[in-house]
Amino acid sequence: MKSVTKFVKVVTNMGHRKIPxxxxxxxxxxxxxxxxxxxxxxxxxxxxxxxxxxxxxxxxxxxxxxxxxxxxxxxxxxxxxxxxxxxxxxLGKNKTWNVAVVGVGHLGSALLTYPGFKEHGLNLVAAFDSDARKIGKEISGVTIEAFENMPKAVKNNKVSIGVIAVPAQRAQEVADKFVSAGIKCILNFAPTSLNVPEDVKVKDVDLSRELETLSYFLAGKK
Amino acid sequence: MKSVTKFVKVVTNMGHRKIPxxxxxxxxxxxxxxxxxxxxxxxxxxxxxxxxxxxxxxxxxxxxxxxxxxxxxxxxxxxxxxxxxxxxxxLGKNKTWNVAVVGVGHLGSALLTYPGFKEHGLNLVAAFDSDARKIGKEISGVTIEAFENMPKAVKNNKVSIGVIAVPAQRAQEVADKFVSAGIKCILNFAPTSLNVPEDVKVKDVDLSRELETLSYFLAGKK
DNA sequence: GTATGTGAACTATTTCACAGCT
DNA sequence: AGCTGTGAAATAGTTCACATAC
Missing domain, CATH: 1.10.10.10 (Winged helix-like DNA-binding domain superfamily/Winged helix DNA-binding domain)
Structure with a gap:
């Protein structure tokens, strides 16, 4: 007697094993x-x-x-x-998400012009700064607004991702405001550890640390 | 009989246990x-x-x-x-290192103006591009040179760290040239995996991957 | 023969838990 | 009492190795 087995491809992680x-x-x-x-x-x-x-x-x-x-x-x-x-x-590559950036200094403005955002389905829809001289200026088609407007803009524009590009000492304050505006996903470029509720995902991108570990490696040899 | 034990602070990793x-x-x-x-x-x-x-x-x-x-x-x-x-x-914070960047597009020029380099003891001393229109221009006090000049400039300026900020398809070529110029430490911003000898340290900084994992996370929550 | 899919073994890293110091 | 330093236990992640499929 012959047995026929049919296999079905699983595309979502049905077995909910923990995935690294x-x-x-x-x-x-x-x-x-x-x-x-x-x-x-x-x-x-x-x-x-x-x-x-x-x-x-x-x-x-x-x-x-x-x-x-x-x-x-x-x-x-x-x-x-x-x-x-x-x-x-x-990997959900077909979806797109709206992004808001707080802090339009060196890093923030480089980010705003970085073409990789759009390529990965991330639409920059708003930018904020607390420096009055920057407010009203346009960069990459987005007009810089006052930081106070952020919560309202997040709701109006259905922003899913908040980007923090301010100095470390102001980062927690921005994170808190993002959280209370309903943001569940934060990309943090400030070199500091943020405290957020469990259901909020923070991704830290800390270029300083990368540079530092490089020079540690160099210091080690010779 | 009493035994007296003297403990000595170890500042370098003398015991050479493996450190994560x-x-x-x-x-x-x-x-x-x-x-x-x-x-x-x-x-x-x-x-x-x-x-x-x-x-x-x-x-x-x-x-x-x-x-x-x-x-x-x-x-x-x-x-x-x-x-x-x-x-x-x-951590060898007191040392400084000379850095050369290849690729002065969006990312490269943002890096050249990033103040974090200097703050971490990294001096940008040379920049290269193969686009003739960029050669000769100055950015952050450094004059952009032709890519062909790179090996000579690396030796003359005692460059320790090579930064790759070119598109993925050209990254390996740049890495090879860095390696043959004697560079032992590469900071790679191109979204590709480089093949280098064992004694060369590559640090990958892949902003695209960070953005992608963020949107994966968002896709997961409905 | 060649290459997958996957438990089992191994390696790396984090957390526990407690003896010992101040 | 409070806190460090560190083996031991637990957890996470990678590699091995082989039965199974084409």
Whole structure:
């Protein structure tokens, strides 16, 4: 007697195993590479080849993908078009989000002109500063407003992500105002640790720390 | 018979236990906080209080410091001035390094004007681009040169850190040229994984990935 | 033969918990 | 009593290795 087993691809993480944040981050890297391969008309790739291109082990690639389903074919590898579609679905690349920036100094204005925002589905819709001389100026198609207007603007523009680009000593104050305006997701460029409620996600981007660890490494050799 | 034990503070990691990179990164955070406390004339702080300010556990603080020596006093905590001095020594804050940037587009020019470089002992001494229209222009006191001149300039200026701020598809080429010019330390802003010899340290700063993981988080909550 | 998917083993990092110092 | 320093326990993340599929 023959038994027939049907496998179903799982694209959301149904089994709700805990997924490492590093896995999520690598999935974006896989997607980039796979998209480029698909674009070059390469139809199939193995975990080993993909890992080699990205300086990762074959096992790492398979394990990461394994959290979300079974996308490969034994003996041949992964179909690039299928895997691309699956990753896009997993990672929610089709959605867009509105973003507001507080602090239009060096960093803030560099961010406002950074094309990567738009490329990743993030629309800058508002910018705020408390320096009166900056208010009213336009940058990247957005007019800088007074910080006091922020909560109202967040609601009117359905802002999902708040970006903090002010000096460290003012960052907590801005975070508190974001939280009370209903923001659940903060991108923090200030070199300080923010206190927020549990349901608010903070992503810290601390360029100073990166630079510091680099010079620590250099100090170590010789 | 009584035994007398003498303990000596270890400031370098003599015992060469393996130290997590995350520990190093946190030490810089401790230093910032401790410097600010010392500045406010707070003389002493416990691991618990310090952890609370930084959203870290008391055990984490003690374990991190423990890799480098014994800086605390049982029953009272850490002397802020002593700990500040010790951390500065451990982390090699006094040294400065020369930096060269390749790629003076949006990102590169934002970096060139970023004051954090100088604040962390990094001196921008040269900038390169392969766009003929940019060559000869000055930015932040540095004149943009042709990419071909880079290896010579790296040697003449004793450059220790190479910064890559070009599009992904050109990043490996730039990295190779840095490596053959003798650079041992690369700060990579291109969203791609670089292949370099073992003795070269690459620090990736991938803003796109940070943005992407943010939108993944948002996509997850309905 | 080649490559996946996945428990099991291993490694890294964090947290616990407590002896010992002030 | 209060707090450090540190092995031991727990947790997180990566790599191994192999049964299974094509």
């Amino acid at each position: 944040e590093s896995t999520i981050s690598r999935l974006f890297v896989y997607l980039r590479e796979i998209a480029s391969l698909a674009n070059m008309n390469i139809r199939t790739i193995s975990s080993g080849e993909l890992g080699e291109r990205l300086n990762l082990s074959d096992a790492q690639v398979r394990k990461d993908l394994g959290y979300f389903g079974q996308f490969g074919v034994s003996g041949s590898g992964y179909d690039t078009n299928e895997l691309k579609a699956a990753l896009e679905k997993i | 990179e995350s520990t190093i990164s946190r030490l810089f955070v401790y230093l910032r906080e401790i410097a600010s406390l010392a500045n406010m004339n707070i003389r002493t702080i416990s691991s618990g209080e310090l952890g609370e300010r930084l959203n870290l556990s008391d055990a984490q603080v003690r374990k991190d410091l423990g890799y480098f020596g014994q800086f605390g006093v049982s029953g009272s905590g850490y002397d802020t001035n002593e700990l500040k001095a010790a951390l500065e020594k451990i």
